[in-house]
Amino acid sequence: MAAVQGAAFPAEAGDAERGARPRWSLLWLIVTANAAVLALALVALASTPFTVDWPKSAREAVVLGAAIAATVVSQTLLTRRILGPLGALGRSMRGVDPLHPGQRLEIETRSVEVATLLAAFNAMLDRLEEERRESARRTQAAQDAERRWLSLELHDQIGQDLTALRLRIDIASRVEGEAQAQALEIASVTAQECLERVRGLVHRLRPAALEELGLISALVALCDRVGESSGLEIDRRFASGVPKLTSDAQLGLFRVAQESLPNVVRHAQASRAALDLRPFEGGVRLSVVDDGVGISGHGDGDAGSGVRGMRERALLLGAELRVRSRAPRGTEVLLDVPASEVLVEGAEPTLPVGPAIPAIPGGPVIADPGAL
Template structure:
C-alpha cells in the first residue's frame, strides 16, 4: 500500500473512532469536564504517536538513501543501500541502485578507453623521443666530439662543456622515454621493471628499497601494466610531496592474487583531498577489479596497497 494511503487510513481510523466516541457514550460539556478533556487529550496523543511511529518506520529507508546519495563515489564501487521499505520507497531505492550499476559500468568502460588511448599516446611519444630526438642528440654529440678534436685549445674546453650538456640532455630524453613506455616491462617482466623503477627513484635524499616475491602467479600484460603504473605514481608522489627519507616497494603473493605495497616515512597525506594521481590509481585499479587503499603508515608517512585478484587456473 502506498505511503499516502497508509497515513490517510491511520488518521481516518483515529478520527472516526474519536467521532464515534463523541457521538456515543462520550460528550463534550460546557465547561469541559476533566474526564472529557482527558479523553480528548489521550486521543490526540495517540493519533500523534501513531503518525510519528508510522512516518519514522516508513521514512527510515529514505534517510538511508539520502546518505547513500551524498556519499556515492564511482571510484569506490559496490556500496549499495538496502532496498527496504514498501511500495514506492523500495522501488525508488531499487531504481537508484540500478542507476549506480549503470553509471559504474559506463565509467569503467570510458576509463578503459581513455587509459588505453593514453598508453598508446605514451608509446608513440616515447618512440618518437627515442627515434627522433635521441638520434638527433646522439648525432650532435658525435659531431661535437669530432669538432672538439680539431679545435684549438682555447675552444676545446667550451666544446667539452657543450658535449656534457648534450649528453645530459640525451640521458634525460631516454629517462623520460623509459617512464612513458617501460621497455623492460615488456622484455624482462614485472619484477625487473619494479627493480629498475626503485633504482631510478633512489638518490641522495631518498632511499627506495624493494621486496619482491619470487612465487608470483601469471598476471597478464594488463595487470602487470596497472601494477607498474600504480607503483610509478606512488613513488612519484613520495619523491615530490612526501619529504621522506626512506620508501619501500613490496610485491607479494596472497591467497587471492597479489598485493602491491608502496610506503614511506614522510609527512603523510593527512586530511588533504585526493589529487589526480590517486584518482588515476583508483581508475586503473577498477579496470582489473583490484582494490586500492590509502592509509597512514605505522612509522609515519603514507601506505598505498593494491590488491589484485587472480583466478587460479584449474589443472
Template sequence: MIDRSVAAAEGALRPTQALFRRLLVINGLLFTAGTLALVLSPATVSSPVQVTELPVLVIGLLLILGANAVLVRSSLAPLDSLATLMQRVDLLRAGDRISERGNGDVTHLVHTFNAMLDRLEAERSESSAHALAAQEAERQRIARELHDEIGQSLTVVLLGLKRTVDRAPAELREELLAVQETVRDSLDEVRQVARRLRPGVLADLGLQSALHSLSGEFGELRVNRWVDHDLPELSPDVELVLYRIAQESLTNVARHAGASEVDLSLTARHGELTLRVTDNGRGGIDHEGAGIRGMRERALLIGAKLTVESTPDGTDVCLRVPR
C-alpha cells in the first residue's frame, strides 16, 4: 500500500518536473540569445543611457518577452483543454477524453487524467449495474405481491360483491353495482401496475411483442410503431434496457410533453441497433431529471449512447446500441 502511494506521488511529480525543466530551458535560451545579441551586435549602451539607445533596448526587451510568451503559452496550452474537460465531464456521458498526442510535457498528466476517467466510468457502470439489478429484483417482488396478494384479495371482494348484489334488495342494488365497478377498476389498475413493474410479455414473447403491448398502455397517445422484423439476436440485458428506456420515454411524454402523437421505432442499420422515441409535444427540457439520468445509466450498462434533443416542437430520444 505504501509503495503504491509513493509510486502515485512520484507519478504526479513527473509532469511538474518536466514542465519546470522546459520553462527553465526556454528562459535560459532566451537570456543567452539576448546576451549574445548584445555582445556580437554593434549596438552599445552608454552610462548613463542615451536617448538614442532607448529604442534598441526596448525592442530587444519586447522581442525577448514576446518569444518567451509564445513558447510558455504553447507549453501550457494543453492545461486549458484539461481544465475545460474537468468542468464539463459527466460520467453518464462516456468517452469524453483529451487527445494525448502533441501535448508535450503535459502528456503524462493528460494520460493520467484520461486513465482516471476510464476507472471512474468503469466503477460507475459496475455500481449502476448492481443498483439496477437490485431495482429490477425489487420490482419483480412488488409485482408478484400486487398480483398474488392484492389482486387475489380484490378478486375475492369482487366475487363477494357479485353474490351480495344478486341477493340485495332493489333499493341497494344500484349502490352495490357502483361499488362493484370501483373494485373492478381498482383490480384492473393493480394488474396494469404489476405488468409495468414486471413485463412478463418481454420474457415470454420477446421484445417486439413487449413493445407492441407497451404502446397500447398509453391510450391518450397515438403511438406510431415501427419495429424491424429481422432484428439480430439480443441478450436479455439488452432487451430489458431497450424496453425500460422505451417505457420511460413514453411515460415522460404522457406526463410532461402535452403531446398527442409519438413515434416509436426500433431499427437495425449499419451495424448498430437504434431505438428512437419522438413526440410532437412542447419540448423545452431545461434540465435532466431522474428519469433521463436513469436512462443514461441503463445505456451505459450495454455500452450504448443515449442522446436527448428537445426543441419547442417536441423531444427526440435516441439510443444507439453497437451490435
C-alpha cells in the first residue's frame, strides 16, 4: 500500500517515516522524460549534419513549437488518464477503516497492473479480517474457560470457607467463656485456610516461580519438572549478561518455553533437548532445540494451537518467533525479544499481577509450572 502511494502520488505526512519521501509523481516523471527525449532529439537534429529541414521562417518555427506543445499536452492528458485509477486506488486504500470490516475496493480500470494491485489489496483485507476474527474467537474462548475455572474455584472453595467462617462467628457470638474462645480459634484457622486458598489462586493465575524467583529460576524449575516427568534430558544454558525484561516479556518468554518443552516430549521422539537464554541484539533470545524427528513446515498447519498461541504471544511483545526443523535432525524454537522489552532501571513492571494477562489460547489456560 505504502509502495503504491509512494510511487504514484505525493506522500502524505507520516509516509516519510516508512521510506524515502518521493519527490515526483509517476505522471510527471513520464511527461518530463518524454519532453526531455523530444528536446534532445531536436537539439540533435539542429546541431548535427543529419538534420531535417530546419524552419526557415518565424512562422514555421511557431508551427513547430505549437506542434511540440500540443504533443506534450496531449501526452500529459493521456498519461494522467492512464494513471488516474492508481490515484483512486491510493485514496481508497487510505479510506479503509479496520474497525469497519467488509469494505472492499472497487475501481473501474482497464489496467492489468491496477487490477492486480486491487485484487491483492482486497485479498490482503480478507486474510487480515479472517485472522482477526479467528484471534478474537480464540481469545474469547480462553477468557471464558479462565472465567469458568475462576468462578468454580471461588464458589466451591473460597465460598465454602467463608460460609464456614460465618457459622463459627455465629456460634462464637452465642456462647461465652471457654466455648467462645474455642469457636473463635476455629474461625481464625478457617480464615487462615481461606487466605491460603486465595494466595494459591493468585499464584495459579500467574506462574508462582516467575513471581517469586524470577525468570531464570522459573525456567530451571520448568526444565526440571518436564525432565523428571518425561525422562527427557534437558540441557539448560543461561548466558551471562541477560538483561532484565518487563513483566510481560518474562511471562511471554516463560509461556513459550512452557509450550515448547512439552511439544518436544509429545511430538519430537527426541532423546535430548536444550533450552538456551542469551542476550541478543540488545534484547534476549530464547531457544529450545531437540534432536527429534523435526517439524513439517512451521507447526502452524497442524491441528494444535500451541504454536499459534506462541505466535500471538510474540506478536504482543513485538518479538520474532521461528519454529523450524534444524539440520541434521530435530526442531528449533527461537524467540527474539526486542530491546524495547528490556526493563529500564527503576521502571515498574508493565502488567499487573493477576487475571488481566491473556492466557495462551488453546494451551493451559491457567498454566501452573507445577502441573507439567
